[in-house]
Structure formats: structure tokens, C-alpha cells
Amino acid sequence: MIKVDILERLNKEGPTGLWIDPLLEESQIGEVTVDLRLGYDFLVSIVTRRPYIGITRDDDRFRAISSYFQPTRRELGDRFILYPDQVVLATTLEYIALPSDCYADLLTRSSYTRLGISVGTMVQPGFRGCFSVELFNHGNNPIELVVGAKMFQMRLVQLSDGLSYGGLERKYFGNVRPTPSRAADDDDLARLRAISEDQRG
Numbered sequence: 788m789i790k791v792d793i794l795e796r797l798n799k800e801g802p803t804g805l806w807i808d809p810l811l812e813e814s815q816i817g818e819v820t821v822d823l824r825l826g827y828d829f830l831v832s833i834v835t836r837r838p839y840i841g842i843t844r845d846d847d848r849f850r851a852i853s854s855y856f857q858p859t860r861r862e863l864g865d866r867f868i869l870y871p872d873q874v875v876l877a878t879t880l881e882y883i884a885l886p887s888d889c890y891a892d893l894l895t896r897s898s899y900t901r902l903g904i905s906v907g908t909m910v911q912p913g914f915r916g917c918f919s920v921e922l923f924n925h926g927n928n929p930i931e932l933v934v935g936a937k938m939f940q941m942r943l944v945q946l947s948d949g950l951s952y953g954g955l956e957r958k959y960f961g962n963v964r965p966t967p968s969r970a971a972d973d974d975d976l977a978r979l980r981a982i983s984e985d986q987r988g
Contacts, residue, residue, distance in 0.1 A: 788819070788889065788942075788943040788944065788945055789818060789819055790816055790817065790818050790819070792943075792945075793805065793816055793821065793943065794816065796886060797810075797816075802886065802887040802888070802913070803886045803887065803888055804884070804886060805883075805884065805885065805886055805889075805943075806882075806883065806884035807821065807881050807882075807883050808881060808882050808883075809880070809881065810881070811824070815937065817940075819942060820894075820940040820941060820942050821940065821941045821943075822896065822937040822939070822940055822941075823879040823880070823881050823883075823893070823918065823937070823938070823939040823940065823941055824879060824880035824881065824935050824936060824937055824938065824939075825867075825877060825879070825880060825920075825932055825933070825934055825935065825936055825938045825939075826877055826878040826879055826880045826917055826934070827860050827861055827862065827863070827880070827934055828858065828859075828860050828877070828878060828964045828965055829858070829859050829860070829861070829867060829875050829876065829877050829965060830853075830856035830857070830858055830875065830876040830877075830965040830967060831856060831857050831858075831859060831873070831875050832855060832856055832873065832874040832875065833855060833856065833857050835854070835855060837850065837855075840852060840855050841971075842968075842970040842971045842973075842976065843971070843976055843980060844971050844976070845977065845980060849971070852967045852968050852969075852970070852971060853967045855967075856876065856967055858965075861934045862934065863934055863935045864933065864934060864935060865933070865934050866931050866932065866933050866934075867931075867932045867933075867934065868929050868930070868931060868932070869904065869922055869924045869929065869930045869932055870924060870929045871924050871925075871926060871927055871928065871929065872923075872924065873923070873924055874921065874922070874923055875921075875922040875923075876919065876920070876921060876922070876965035876966070876967065877919075877920045877922055877965055878917035878918060878919055878920060878962070878963065878964060878965055879893075879917050879918040879920065879939060880917070880934075880935060881917065881918075882915075882916065882917055882963065883914070883915075883916070883917070883918060883941075884914075884915045885910065885911075885912055885913055885914045885915075885943075886912065886913070886943075887912050887913040888912060888945055888946050889912055889943045889944060889945050889946065890909060890910060890911055890912050890943075890944055890946070891909070891910040891914070891918075891941050891942065891943055891944070892907070892908070892909055892910075892941070892942040892944065893906060893907070893908040893909075893910060893918050893920065893939055893940075893941055894906060894907060894939065894940050894941075894942065895907075895938065895939060895940075896937060896938060896939060896940050899938055902926060902930050903924055903925040903926025903927075903928075903930065904922060904923065904924060904925070904926075904930065905923070905925065906920055906921065906922065906939060908920065908921070912946065914960065915960060915961050916960065916961045916962045916963055917962060917963045917964070918939075918941075919962060919965060919966060920939065920965075
């Protein structure tokens with residue numbers, strides 16, 4: 788989707804409208820992408836005594852995935868240091884309502900990719916909330932991030948004519964703060980466990 792289409796949909800009522808709040812500068816809307824800013828809240832991965840993060844709830848050693856992350860918050864303009872090989876969950880500053888006929892690719896702006904941070908996330912049509920961002924430092928040096936800095940870019944892709952999607956039954960719908968993985972909620976895990984036990988039995 789190009790700039791003229793983005794501007795036409797911005798703040799438009801109805802399922803094909805696009806909402807971005809706050810949009811601090813109109814210059815955030817480029818020719819083919821919209822720049823998005825780093826939000827206030829972070830979930831920082833921590834080392835525990837557990838040998839691994841388990842995702843199978845029926846395992847008696849299962850522990851909530853959120854317990855492997857520590858929340859922290861910074862104010863607008865404050866810095867956050869991302870260390871090498873560290874996983875940090877964050878969000879965009881902006882609350883976004885996507886049209887029901889468009890999905891979004893969320894990418895790192897090239898200035899941050901060149902520092903060793905790469906983000907690549909696809910967001911479903913009709914999503915509402917702050918985009919979740921999984922930050923990882925692939926470089927050798929700690930990197931300073933600033934809350935509110937334009938760090939990401941959103942590329943909108945329109946679905947084929949007549950297609951739309953607006954289902955509300957999604958694992959991460961409506962989040963405004965970073966949310967840990969909900970892999971343990973996947974229905975197929977119990978089925979796979981049953982297959983594994985049948986094969987052993």
C-alpha cells in the first residue's frame with residue numbers, strides 16, 4: 788500500500804479504516820511504510836535454575852512462561868540498553884487498529900538493523916492494540932535504545948479483492964503491553980503428547 792492509500796484510510800470509520808494513535812508527526816508516513824516508535828514497557832528475559840522453558844502444560848515441571856521474564860518500564864526519552872544475545876519483548880508506542888482487509892509487516896528501520904537488531908513480524912488483518920516486538924541483539928556490543936524513537940516501520944499489504952478478516956478470537960488481540968509467549972495454549976500440544984504416549988505404549 789502506498790502513501791496516498793494510507794492517508795485515505797487513516798482515521799476512516801468502518802472496517803477498512805486505519806487508526807494510529809498517537810501519530811506524533813505526519814512525516815512518520817512514508818511513501819510505502821509508516822514509522823513506528825518504541826514503547827514504554829519491556830519484558831526482559833532472565834536466567835533461571837530451570838534447564839529450559841517448557842511449553843507443555845501437562846508436564847508436572849511446567850512453569851508459567853511469564854516467570855522467565857522481568858517487567859520494567861521507561862518514560863518517554865529514557866534509554867534502555869539491549870545486551871548481546873538478549874531477548875526483550877516490547878511494543879510500539881502507537882496503538883494501531885488495522886483494516887480488516889490489510890495485514891501489516893513490522894520491520895526494523897535500517898538504522899537499527901545495521902546495529903544488529905532485526906525484527907520481522909506479521910500482524911493479522913483487523914488487529915487492535917500495540918504491536919508486539921521481539922527485540923534481539925545479534926551484535927557484540929550493548930545497544931542504547933530510546934523510548935519514543937522511530938525504530939520500526941510498518942508495511943501494509945491489502946488482501947485480494949473481497950477478502951477480509953476481523954475475528955476477535957486471537958491469542959494476542961488488544962494487548963497494549965508486552966505479552967509473553969502463549970505457546971503453551973496451542974491445542975496441538977496435547978494431541979502430540981497423546982500420539983507420543985501411544986507410540987511408546
